[in-house]
Amino acid sequence: MPLRLTATVLDTPDPQGLARFYARLLGFRVDEDSPEWVTLRAPDGGAGLSFQREERHVRPVWPAGDGDPRMQAHLDIAVDDLDGALALAVAAGATVAGHQPQEHVRVCLDPAGHPFCLYLPEG
Secondary structure, eight states: OOOOOOEEEEEESOHHHHHHHHHHHHOOEEEEEOSSEEEEEOTTSOOEEEEEEOTTOOOOOSSOOTTSOOOSOOEEEEOSOHHHHHHHHHHHTOEEOSOOOOTTEEEEEOTTOOEEEEEOOOO
């Protein structure tokens, strides 16, 4: 029986707001939309993103120190123009993380605090 990953799910106190952020950033379309759950689909049919209401969501700290809530996953987003993608992310509501570990990567935080990386593929 083949298995197929359909989406990554992010917890947030505001599923619809976080979905709007990622729809704008990635150009994904809304597939399911309710106050408790939103699913975005990639235009090319690839895996999407879903957002689940979690009232007790705690923003991760990146980079985390001792005792800080740690991220358990993050999204890697390949871009052709790092500065342009960063400007788009900030305009959509992202925050640029204070710590940037690599020259060809920009770590950002979405409106719910989930880290994501914009990066230039090597090649």
